[in-house]
Amino acid sequence: MNLLPYPNYKYSGKPWAGDIPEHWELWRNGRLLSQRNQTGYGDLPILEVSLRTGVRVRDMDNMKRKQMMSDREKYKRAAKGDIAYNMMRMWQGAVGVASVDGLVSPAYVVARPFPEVDCRYYSYLFRTQAYMDEVDGYSRGIVKDRNRLYWPDFKSMPSVVPPYEEQRQIAKYLDAMG
Numbered sequence: 001m002n003l004l005p006y007p008n009y010k011y012s013g014k015p016w017a018g019d020i021p022e023h024w025e026l027w028r029n030g031r032l033l034s035q036r037n038q039t040g041y042g043d044l045p046i047l048e049v050s051l052r053t054g055v056r057v058r059d060m061d062n063m064k065r066k067q068m069m070s071d072r073e074k075y076k077r078a079a080k081g082d083i084a085y086n087m088m089r090m091w092q093g094a095v096g097v098a099s100v101d102g103l104v105s106p107a108y109v110v111a112r113p114f115p116e117v118d119c120r121y122y123s124y125l126f127r128t129q130a131y132m133d134e135v136d137g138y139s140r141g142i143v144k145d146r147n148r149l150y151w152p153d154f155k156s157m158p159s160v161v162p163p164y165e166e167q168r169q170i171a172k173y174l175d176a177m178g
Contacts, residue, residue, distance in 0.1 A: 030155035042072035054096020075103035120171035
């Protein structure tokens, strides 16, 4: 695939984002996503957020370490297409898109995309090294390994916003490259 540069660029205003195509914007995550904080769906499958694979259904039968689910009713619902991230591991890329309705740990954050937001594009963006480095400035904790990215801080973080159709095309291209 022969990728051509955009005709015009502008400085994004953020060193981590650098120059972006002139027609793209920079918005806070709170304009792109809203927090989903639903519990009481104990019959849904358990999802996990992996550094390598993003969000996936946890294989409860073949787990090397058996973990007891104390109270599934307290787990958070992640609907298909939601973005979930591990507050303590976001700086390492522990974020992804739920491919099915499921449950995540109460310690995770679940974000529902607004219309005209391609969740796959943002999952890729949030896993870039530049974005993960930016997470540090918004995370709070005593030491780096214990930093947490809480929802109020995540929603104030800026993200690069191409038009919706370009988000879809970028995600499709990255899926094919993956």
